[in-house]
Amino acid sequence: MVIDSHGHVVAPMEVYAYQAHLLASRGAPRQHMVRPNISDELLEETLKGQLDLLRSVGTDVQLVSPRPFHMMHSLKPEKIVREWTMFTNDIIARQAKLHPDVIVGVAALPQSPYTDLSACIEELERCVNELGFVGCLLNPDPMEGEGPTPPGLGDEFWYPLYEKLVELDVPALVHSASCSSPRESYTLHFINEESIAIVSLLESRVFEDFPTLKIIVPHGGGAIPYQIGRFKAWRYRDKDAEPFEVSVRKLYYDTCNYSKDSIELLLKVVGSDRVLFGTEKPGTGSVADPHTGKDMDDLKPVIESIEWLTQEDRNNIFWKNALAVYPRLRSHLKTE
Amino acid sequence: MVIDSHGHVVAPMEVYAYQAHLLASRGAPRQHMVRPNISDELLEETLKGQLDLLRSVGTDVQLVSPRPFHMMHSLKPEKIVREWTMFTNDIIARQAKLHPDVIVGVAALPQSPYTDLSACIEELERCVNELGFVGCLLNPDPMEGEGPTPPGLGDEFWYPLYEKLVELDVPALVHSASCSSPRESYTLHFINEESIAIVSLLESRVFEDFPTLKIIVPHGGGAIPYQIGRFKAWRYRDKDAEPFEVSVRKLYYDTCNYSKDSIELLLKVVGSDRVLFGTEKPGTGSVADPHTGKDMDDLKPVIESIEWLTQEDRNNIFWKNALAVYPRLRSHLKTE
Numbered sequence: 085m086v087i088d089s090h091g092h093v094v095a096p097m098e099v100y101a102y103q104a105h106l107l108a109s110r111g112a113p114r115q116h117m118v119r120p121n122i123s124d125e126l127l128e129e130t131l132k133g134q135l136d137l138l139r140s141v142g143t144d145v146q147l148v149s150p151r152p153f154h155m156m157h158s159l160k161p162e163k164i165v166r167e168w169t170m171f172t173n174d175i176i177a178r179q180a181k182l183h184p185d186v187i188v189g190v191a192a193l194p195q196s197p198y199t200d201l202s203a204c205i206e207e208l209e210r211c212v213n214e215l216g217f218v219g220c221l222l223n224p225d226p227m228e229g230e231g232p233t234p235p236g237l238g239d240e241f242w243y244p245l246y247e248k249l250v251e252l253d254v255p256a257l258v259h260s261a262s263c264s265s266p267r268e269s270y271t272l273h274f275i276n277e278e279s280i281a282i283v284s285l286l287e288s289r290v291f292e293d294f295p296t297l298k299i300i301v302p303h304g305g306g307a308i309p310y311q312i313g314r315f316k317a318w319r320y321r322d323k324d325a326e327p328f329e330v331s332v333r334k335l336y337y338d339t340c341n342y343s344k345d346s347i348e349l350l351l352k353v354v355g356s357d358r359v360l361f362g363t364e365k366p367g368t369g370s371v372a373d374p375h376t377g378k379d380m381d382d383l384k385p386v387i388e389s390i391e392w393l394t395q396e397d398r399n400n401i402f403w404k405n406a407l408a409v410y411p412r413l414r415s416h417l418k419t420e
Numbered sequence: 421m422v423i424d425s426h427g428h429v430v431a432p433m434e435v436y437a438y439q440a441h442l443l444a445s446r447g448a449p450r451q452h453m454v455r456p457n458i459s460d461e462l463l464e465e466t467l468k469g470q471l472d473l474l475r476s477v478g479t480d481v482q483l484v485s486p487r488p489f490h491m492m493h494s495l496k497p498e499k500i501v502r503e504w505t506m507f508t509n510d511i512i513a514r515q516a517k518l519h520p521d522v523i524v525g526v527a528a529l530p531q532s533p534y535t536d537l538s539a540c541i542e543e544l545e546r547c548v549n550e551l552g553f554v555g556c557l558l559n560p561d562p563m564e565g566e567g568p569t570p571p572g573l574g575d576e577f578w579y580p581l582y583e584k585l586v587e588l589d590v591p592a593l594v595h596s597a598s599c600s601s602p603r604e605s606y607t608l609h610f611i612n613e614e615s616i617a618i619v620s621l622l623e624s625r626v627f628e629d630f631p632t633l634k635i636i637v638p639h640g641g642g643a644i645p646y647q648i649g650r651f652k653a654w655r656y657r658d659k660d661a662e663p664f665e666v667s668v669r670k671l672y673y674d675t676c677n678y679s680k681d682s683i684e685l686l687l688k689v690v691g692s693d694r695v696l697f698g699t700e701k702p703g704t705g706s707v708a709d710p711h712t713g714k715d716m717d718d719l720k721p722v723i724e725s726i727e728w729l730t731q732e733d734r735n736n737i738f739w740k741n742a743l744a745v746y747p748r749l750r751s752h753l754k755t756e
Contacts, residue, residue, distance in 0.1 A: 224603075235602060236603030268619075271650060276643070303647070307615065310685065314611070314704060317706075320710060345689075346647070
């Protein structure tokens with residue numbers, strides 16, 4: 085079985101027209117917050133390409149979340165962020181209901197930087213308990229590059245959310261949204277925010293205070309597995325500190341990195357029991373590599389071509405780790 | 421010959437006491453800007469450890485610049501940044517005069533975010549023409565994590581400096597300073613700023629406008645060689661664009677990364693003709709790896725243990741690339 089743990093919604097244009105409308109109107113008068121009618125037929129039509137794609141690369145199940153660069157967390161007023169988040173989560177829930185054997189929902193949270201986390205916790209509960217979602221995205225920078233950000237993910241600021249994640253037994257996938265900085269695209273911001281998130285979490289007491297909390301850092305973990313020597317050196321200075329190479333194994337990572345050499349490095353640094361198969365197909369890597377003619381996000385043959393992986397390693401990556409990190413996923417599967 | 425292209429000054433405590441004094445007084449009354457007397461004997465005493473260390477790991481020559489996290493670029497008033505920068509450059513010039521066969525100067529620039537680049541250009545000229553320095557540091561974020569930063573290094577904002585670098589035939593080593601963000605240490609900020617710098621430069625016209633400009637990105641180039649798949653994918657979408665794997669070879673990188681697997685990945689991605697030997701010894705990596713008992717910044721045996729490198733590759737890394745990128749270095753060397 086192949087579970088792609090990192091997918092984002094493919095939705096009809098009507099969905100994004102509604103986002104533009106919400107944004108342009110700022111959600112007032114309230115008549116502007118009337119959702120468009122989107123039929124099951126239209127959803128199916130838009131989904132068809134995605135389902136064909138997944139089948140063509142051997143993916144059995146995909147965990148699907150809202151598309152991060154569209155999350156617009158920093159925009160005001162907060163009510164449009166909340167409405168847009170709930171609307172896109174609802175679209176995914178409908179897709180999952182249409183194709184329960186392939187699509188499983190992962191929620192976005194309405195992370196406005198201008199409010200506390202209570203709306204996020206409420207939406208997480210709704211998505212898990214009512215919509216059958218198995219996890220959520222967590223954006224460490226809801227200011228979207230306009231700073232000042234909330235404290236790092238290692239800070240107690242995030243504890244109410246961590247408590248709820250543990251209670252519901254669902255993980256969070258660290259994923260920033262867009263980025264307004266003229267010198268940093270959102271796609272690069274993802275990577276930098278992942279590095280900041282990893283160091284903040286691993287320098288904190290979070291995993292002592294929440295030993296069963298599960299956090300996934302996608303795209304191979306930003307810069308950190310590649311820069312591990314730097315962080316190991318800092319830890320070695322303190323004889324009582326846990327070595328950084330031990331700490332990195334408190335998190336999970338995914339293969340959504342599009343380079344075989346880098347995925348091999350990741351697996352060597354964190355171990356095959358900490359890496360989930362993830363491709364974000366269709367997404368950033370959905371373009372043919374002119375040297376091979378194959379799409380860069382067709383990662384199953386890439387993993388299979390890593391000769392030193394055992395069958396157990398491959399099972400871990402392709403499905404076992406996903407089931408361990410997303411315990412609620414098991415009930416969605418036909419068979420293992 | 422082994423040239424360590426990435427070293428930072430080891431200076432007596434009197435030097436840092438002067439920094440604290442400048443900072444506490446804000447440089448006024450002007451009587452506070454009277455430099456301490458530091459004798460050659462004291463400089464030699466402090467240097468001895470560094471020279472012994474370099475000898476012990478087989479380094480013949482080290483390019484030495486001010487210690488980046490001490491550059492205090494964002495602090496006000498600008499005159500203390502300028503005085504501190506000139507003072508530390510002068511200390512390095514004196515060390516280089518005492519040990520011309522080992523120490524070669526690389527300048528810091530007084531990059532106050534509150535002024536234009538004219539003081540930087542003036543100090544660069546002074547260091548190269550009067551002090552015999554062979555290059556300079558370039559901090560992409562003189563706000564030190566307090567944003568808003570200057571535009572990315574691909575922006576014409578930096579062109580007056582690039583013109584002077586080309587005219588003097590000296591390279592710039594991208595290196596941020598400290599970082600005031602509570603969620604990002606300076607050591608992690610280095611890495612993130614390097615990723616931002618690489619993408620900004622390679623998405624710009626800088627190397628069309630300055631074909632002979634030479635820029636080095638240290639620490640293995642932040643996240644980018646590890647995340648190259650992501651940036652290749654974006655470029656492949658545009659059939660007329662230069663592939664990203666070609667663009668990355670417009671920059672130079674160094675080995676100051678402390679992980680053999682990562683250095684191998686860097687060499688595979690950018691080529692041995694683009695990677696300079698650099699250790700920053702003594703610095704972040706100057707601590708024993710408990711698994712080997714060896715200092716993490718003892719990188720010569722690490723490079724030598726990469727079996728697939730040819731003798732030509734090793735020569736490139738250990739000295740040839742340094743001479744190519746720092747043309748003024750040649751006149752400092754006794755022999756090749």
